[in-house]
Amino acid sequence: MIKVGVLGAAGRVGSAVAAGVNKADDLELVAEVSAGDSLQVLLDKDVDVIVDFTTPAAVMGNLDFCINNGIHCVVGTTGFDDERYQQVRDWCAANEGVGVLVAPNFAISAVLTMAFARQAAPYFESAEVVEYHHPNKLDAPSGTAVKTAQGIADARREAGLGEMPDATEQALDGSRGANVDGVHVHAVRMQGMVAHEEIVFGTTEQxxxxxxxxxxxxxxVPGVLTGVREVASHPGLTIGLDKYLGL
Amino acid sequence: MIKVGVLGAAGRVGSAVAAGVNKADDLELVAEVSAGDSLQVLLDKDVDVIVDFTTPAAVMGNLDFCINNGIHCVVGTTGFDDERYQQVRDWCAANEGVGVLVAPNFAISAVLTMAFARQAAPYFESAEVVEYHHPNKLDAPSGTAVKTAQGIADARREAGLGEMPDATEQALDGSRGANVDGVHVHAVRMQGMVAHEEIVFGTTEQxxxxxxxxxxxxxxVPGVLTGVREVASHPGLTIGLDKYLGL
Amino acid sequence: MIKVGVLGAAGRVGSAVAAGVNKADDLELVAEVSAGDSLQVLLDKDVDVIVDFTTPAAVMGNLDFCINNGIHCVVGTTGFDDERYQQVRDWCAANEGVGVLVAPNFAISAVLTMAFARQAAPYFESAEVVEYHHPNKLDAPSGTAVKTAQGIADARREAGLGEMPDATEQALDGSRGANVDGVHVHAVRMQGMVAHEEIVFGTTEQxxxxxxxxxxxxxxVPGVLTGVREVASHPGLTIGLDKYLGL
Amino acid sequence: MIKVGVLGAAGRVGSAVAAGVNKADDLELVAEVSAGDSLQVLLDKDVDVIVDFTTPAAVMGNLDFCINNGIHCVVGTTGFDDERYQQVRDWCAANEGVGVLVAPNFAISAVLTMAFARQAAPYFESAEVVEYHHPNKLDAPSGTAVKTAQGIADARREAGLGEMPDATEQALDGSRGANVDGVHVHAVRMQGMVAHEEIVFGTTEQxxxxxxxxxxxxxxVPGVLTGVREVASHPGLTIGLDKYLGL
Structure with a gap:
């Protein structure tokens, strides 16, 4: 039974994580910490792993305390840069065996999609990305779609693939999508939808x-719980949930 | 048993139509006519319906002969304009009971897709079109996708719908597709694919x-055979296969 | 501006309808009635249309009052049988011009799907239904999928189509789905999904x-609002939202 | 430039492979061998890699000759069992550096699909397979779908996952598909379709x-060409194209 503490437990994300931990048979929720609470409870309750969905202002203090007290950390809080990553690495170096996972995206289906796209890319002449989101989204395409396209472009370059075949001569402006590093990306905005991404690859008759x-x-939630279960077996700093998925 | 004659029988399309007629239990292929052949065979063989996939140069002569001899006509040949349509109407007026179907697209799934899109359009805040074709296609988006988008736009206007919701503020150029009469259309070019069109409609949670x-x-082929079976029950000129489909 | 009263306003469905009416520019929510409340408020507030999502025990009393006071009715409450429908018809006969819509399903995308499936069915040799639902659903396939399959079967019969082609000789038990009136229906149960239905039709190369x-x-919600907007133009009893959709 | 010989060059598959080699810039087709032809031409033409799509009766003789003459082999011919595999291993052991690939399926998209399905399986509560084929297929579900389901079942077992959630109490016979090792598999037979496989995974809200x-x-064809390009870097016997795809 892994003893879990949730930091940022009062937030929308933190409370969903707490509920997810409560439902899991192999995890025990022993501490919920909100802004202003003392972290001492993590030691009192003998917490094994904390989950941090707090704020860029709070997260480094939390990690300092936890890592240096031998508590593993799963972090979804944003605002990390190279300097912060180096600081985390230094703390980990001083506390052998402690694992820290920092990930920008815990939606396991999105993380797998991105990983599979990179793996498939070398074997297909053509690849395009179509993403669908609710119409209140401010940016197009989504950050995930852009990253997916860049991953495909990288994998194609490494495999020595050239440009994709495209005989288009006459095109209505915008019809062929945005060109992200040679990969065309299309963004659909649709009332009623949430967040959806589709990557299509093509080669001879398939x-x-x-x-x-x-x-x-x-x-x-499922991705965070996977992180909680695996973080102890990955000492040091890991960036990105995909490193835990055996991909 | 409907007796069928195929004009342009030596062409790729004509020969596929002839094969389709041969396979159908309720149709009998009694005449195959190629460029230069006399049309007299149509009378000798007592043809009920001709299918014309010939050339813009040949088609009007064929229709003149057939309509004025009481033979129904299913026509996929291109090059029709208002003047030609009027001429066909005049010939039909002089030959009561003769039916002529001229259609730009006989792919029954595409014709139904376009019709359903118009029917559905008034009930959804959002609608976008994504089409997929082989990478040798010269134009983007496809003519069918443009027409589909225009049909959706017309249906929205008639229903009094305004602009679709779209909060996009930051967009990579082209990511939101081509704007066809207010409907966004995205064209994917994909090795291995043939011709595919997807229309997505969205409203509250669906x-x-x-x-x-x-x-x-x-x-x-199936659309042409449907035309052959139905043309006798639609006297006069009909433009578009959808008129035969009870839509 | 149509003045709307919601009966069953305290229920989950009723309150969602009330919220939807409030958001619509052309509708005004003037009365919310819960179990035990007097219906007099509907007259006091000069209600044009009521929406009834109450109980089989309450609905007939509500309709008696409303129809006989000249108020149009949009009804999603279950429990109607031939006897009840006849009663509603009698009340309508005595109150010329009053419209009543009773519908088992107001999800407009599901209603359109079922209608399009019937329209498409005559033109394809093959048709199968695949539905996807959350894993807590007790029945398989869903009632909607069964109804869709029956609609397809009816349309095929009317068009004189025979059995679908299927050369299967060796099959694992269950692999070809349930046979509903000759139409194969497959039910997928999937964590994370809500309710999804897919109908696939096939003919030559498409x-x-x-x-x-x-x-x-x-x-x-959108289907209920469509009902509210249209009910005054459909005097008498109408069963099924599809009759309002011009299909 | 890799020099390629095709055995079984007169067959449908062999001739498609030959055409594919001819179109590839980095491969040179130097020998086409049909039943009855001498294999000596492979030595005369200095062939690097042979592709064998012949018959179970012919393939072992071909491999004996090629491996013992230092020629790499890419084999799609069926009929291999443990005894044959062991014989190939023995020949390879005696000819260090020679690579042999034997694969039951060279459709690269199918091979990747099966591999991704195994990788994804541990992270989702639910997984089902839906396959679509033309109606002339004799077995249901397809061998590929059964294999995919078994791979998912194995991966779930290794990850310690139990049964999938499924509250179904009332089911029409067959509606939940075939149960392959705990994974439900649905087979659709559809005029106009060729061969299509879809695997759906579900977990919390995704x-x-x-x-x-x-x-x-x-x-x-693309999978065979990938085999030809990679076989020299994989000495000894390899079973299954997936081993070459870095999965």
């Missing part, structure tokens, strides 16, 4: 489609 | 997707 | 797919 | 779909 659908705002 | 896939170059 | 996705529990 | 579409009968 195509491969990898599609990820998020139907709600708690799709990050 | 979406409706209508998708058409063509896997080969004979997808027009 | 397929047509109609897919409906419900992402949440408020997908009935 | 799903992942991996779909493979074969549009024609030459979808094996």
């Amino acid at each position: 195509s491969l489609t990898i599609r990820q659908d998020s139907y709600g705002r708690e799709s990050f | 979406s409706l997707t209508i998708r058409q896939d063509s896997y080969g170059r004979e997808s027009f | 397929s047509l797919t109609i897919r409906q996705d419900s992402y949440g529990r408020e997908s009935f | 799903s992942l779909t991996i779909r493979q579409d074969s549009y024609g009968r030459e979808s094996f």
Whole structure:
């Protein structure tokens, strides 16, 4: 039984994580910490792993305390840069065996989609990305879609692939999507939808489609729980949940 | 048993139509006519319906002969304009009971897709079109996708719908597709694919997707046979296969 | 501006309808009635249309009052049988011009899917239904999928189509799905999904797919609002939202 | 430039492979061998790699000759059992550096789909397989779908996952598909389709779909060419193309 503490437990994300921990048979929720609470409870309750969905202002103090007290950390808080990563590495170096996972995206279906896209890319002449989101989204395409396209572009370059075949001569402006590093990306905005990404690959008489659908705002929970279960076996700093998925 | 004559029987399309007629239990192929052949065979063989996939130069002569001899006509040949349509109407007026179907697209799944898109459009805040074609296609988006988008735009206008919701503020150029009459259209070019069109509609917590896939170059055959079977019950000129489908 | 009263306003469905009415520019929510409340408020507030999501025990009393006071009715309450329908028809006969819509399903994408499936069925040799639901669902396949399959079967019969082609000789038990009136129906149960239905039609070198996705529990709202807007133009009893959709 | 010989060059598959080699810039087709031809030409032409799509009766003789003459082999011929594999291993042991690839499936999108399905399986509570084929297929589900389901079942077992959630109490016979090692598999038979497989995974508020579409009968060609390019870097016997794809 892994003893879990949630930092930022009063937030929307933190409370969903706490509920997820409560439902899991192999995890025990022993501490919920909100802004202003003392971290001493983590030691009193003998916490094995903390989950941090707090703020860029709070997260480094939390990690300082936890790592130096031998507590593993799973972190979804944003605002990390190279300097912060180096600081975390230094703390880990001084506390052998402590694992820290920092990940920008815990939606396991999205993380797998991105990883599979990189793996598939070398074997297909063509690859394009179509993403679908609710119409209140401010940016197009989504950050995830741009990253996916860049991953495909990298994998193609490493494999020595050239440009994709495209005989288009006459095109309505915008019809062929945005060109991200040679990979075309299309963004659909659709009332009623949440967040969906589809990557299509094509070669001789066949195509491969990898599609990820998020139907709600708690799709990050299974990925966080995977992080909690695996972090002790990955000492030091790990960036990105994909490193835990054996990909 | 309907007796069928095929004009342009030596062409790729005509020969596929002839093969389709041969396979159908309720149709009998009694005449195959190629460029230069006399049309007299149509009378000798007592043809009920001709199918014309010839050339813009030949088609009007064929129709003149057939209509004025009481033979129904199913026409996929291109090059019709208002003047030609009027001429056909005049010939029909002089030959009561003769039916003529001229259609730009006989792929029945594509025709239904377009019709359903118009029917669905008034009930959804959002609608976008994504089409997929082989990478040798010269234009983007496809003519069918543009027409589908225009049909959706018309249906929205008639229903009094305004602009679709879209909060996009930051967009990579082209990511939101081509704007066809207010409907966004995205064109994917993919090795291995043939011709595919997907229309997505969205409203509160739901979406409706209508998708058409063509896997080969004979997808027009079932639509032509439907035309052959129905043309006698639609006297006069009909433009578009959808008029025969009870839509 | 249509003045709307909601009966069953305290229920989950009723309150979602009330919220939907409030958001619509052309509708005004003037009365919310819960179990035990007097219906007099509907007259005091000059209600044009009521929406009834109450109980089988309450609904007939509500309709008696409303129809006989000249108020149009949109009804999602269950428990109607031929006897009840006849009673409603009698009340309508005595109150010319009053419209009543009783519908088992207001999810507009599901209603359109079923209607399009019937329209498409005569033109394809093959048709199968695949539905996807959350794993807590007790029945398989869903009632909607069974009804869709029956609609397809009816349309095929009317068009004189025979059995679908299927050369299967060796099959694992269950692999070909349930046989509903000759139409194969497959039920997938999937954690994270809500309610989704896909109908696939196939003929020579092409397929047509109609897919409906419900992402949440408020997908009935747009259909109810369509009912409210249209009911005054459909005097007498109408059963099924599809009759209002011009299909 | 890799010098390639094709054995079984007169067959449908062999001739498609030959055409594919001819189109590739980095491969040179130097020998085409049909039943009855001498293999001496492979030595005369200094062949680097042979591709064998012949018959179970012919393949072992071909491999004996090629391996013992230092020629790498890519083999799609069927009929291998443990005894044959051991014989190939023995020949390879005696000819260090010679690579032999024997694969039951060269459709690269199908091979990737199966590999991704195994990788994804541990992270989702639910997984089901839906396959679509033309209606002339004799078995249901397809061998590929059964294998995919078994791979998912194995991966779930290794990860310690139990049964999938499924509350179904009332089911029409067959509606939940075939149960392959605990994974439900559904087979659709559809006029116009070729060979398509879809695997759906679900967990909290999200799903992942991996779909493979074969549009024609030459979808094996890119996988064979990948085999030809890689076989020299994989000495000894390799079974299954997936081992070459870095998965």
